[in-house]
Amino acid sequence: MSSILFEIRQGVGLITFNRPEKYNAFNREMALMLQELLDLCAQEKNVRAVCLTGSGRAFSAGQDLGELTGGDAPGFDRILSEHYNPVVSRIRRLEKPVLSAVNGVAAGAGANIALCCDVVVAAASAVFIQAFSKIGLIPDSGGTFTLPRLVGLQKASALMMLGDRVGAAEAERMGMIYRVLPDEGFMDECLKIALQLASLPTRALALTKQALNASQHQDFDAQLRTEDQLQIRAAHTYDYAEGVRAFLEKRAPVFRGE
Numbered sequence: 001m002s003s004i005l006f007e008i009r010q011g012v013g014l015i016t017f018n019r020p021e022k023y024n025a026f027n028r029e030m031a032l033m034l035q036e037l038l039d040l041c042a043q044e045k046n047v048r049a050v051c052l053t054g055s056g057r058a059f060s061a062g063q064d065l066g067e068l069t070g071g072d073a074p075g076f077d078r079i080l081s082e083h084y085n086p087v088v089s090r091i092r093r094l095e096k097p098v099l100s101a102v103n104g105v106a107a108g109a110g111a112n113i114a115l116c117c118d119v120v121v122a123a124a125s126a127v128f129i130q131a132f133s134k135i136g137l138i139p140d141s142g143g144t145f146t147l148p149r150l151v152g153l154q155k156a157s158a159l160m161m162l163g164d165r166v167g168a169a170e171a172e173r174m175g176m177i178y179r180v181l182p183d184e185g186f187m188d189e190c191l192k193i194a195l196q197l198a199s200l201p202t203r204a205l206a207l208t209k210q211a212l213n214a215s216q217h218q219d220f221d222a223q224l225r226t227e228d229q230l231q232i233r234a235a236h237t238y239d240y241a242e243g244v245r246a247f248l249e250k251r252a253p254v255f256r257g258e
């Protein structure tokens with residue numbers, strides 16, 4: 001049984017973590033496979049949005065703690081540089097929108113992979129746990145960058161130090177996630193959002209993501225210059241011409257992602 005399932009559905013690359021008996025905890029094989037699948041989604045023209053989710057009761061419980069103590073365990077020095085950092089960097093750089101559909105518990109690196117995605121939705125019963133402090137580690141997978149920007153420094157530091165369980169409704173209220181959805185029919189609703197993302201002008205979404213990434217480290221004037229440059233690129237796309245044409249012709253646009 002593969003530790004990750006993958007299919008392409010109407011322009012959506014659907015990546016399902018698939019070690020349900022381990023709460024989809026990441027071992028080396030799974031972390032490397034996720035990198036390969038993200039690369040495939042980046043290259044594949046038929047993929048215009050990516051959706052990450054988990055099978056069973058969890059999204060992912062982060063690092064497989066059993067793997068850390070096994071005989072052929074990858075060293076601590078390699079786990080971040082070879083497993084998690086390449087995953088979250090790929091998600092942030094991917095020139096396509098990435099939705100995380102958090103179907104259940106998301107803990108440790110599992111939580112921070114979910115939270116670095118462009119749009120994060122969670123089932124009503126899902127929980128987010130910065131589980132690291134409970135085992136004597138620091139938050140990783142970009143969490144110390146992402147979480148304070150989502151919820152503010154005070155909330156982030158308390159959640160990371162105390163390792164609280166944050167339910168989906170509270171996560172939505174504090175701005176950690178976009179939206180909480182009912183458990184029943186959760187994946188159907190997530191796929192609707194993913195399909196919507198896949199039907200939008202992909203280049204403009206990629207440039208939007210690039211601008212938002214830049215905003216994390218630039219001042220206002222630099223950000224205005226970035227918007228200027230990226231808007232010029234957006235204005236040269238097929239989809240921009242189609243969007244304006246469709247508006248003037250009073251019809252729905254048909255974007256190609258070009």
Ligand code: T3D
Nearest residue numbers: 021022023025061062063064065066076079107108109131
């Ligand atoms: O070198 C480095 O840099 C290390 C990198 C670290 C990155 C990280 O992600 S560190 C954080 C690692 N994750 C955790 O510490 C979370 C550990 N898991 C839990 O705290 C709990 O399992 C949960 C809060 C996530 C869920 O609790 P609960 O009560 O709903 O479920 P459970 O019974 O604890 O777990 C269900 C099964 O999944 C269970 O298996 P069993 O006993 O039924 O056979 C459990 O062992 C397994 N499981 C859950 N999390 C992990 C796991 N197996 C391996 N690794 C896990 N992380």
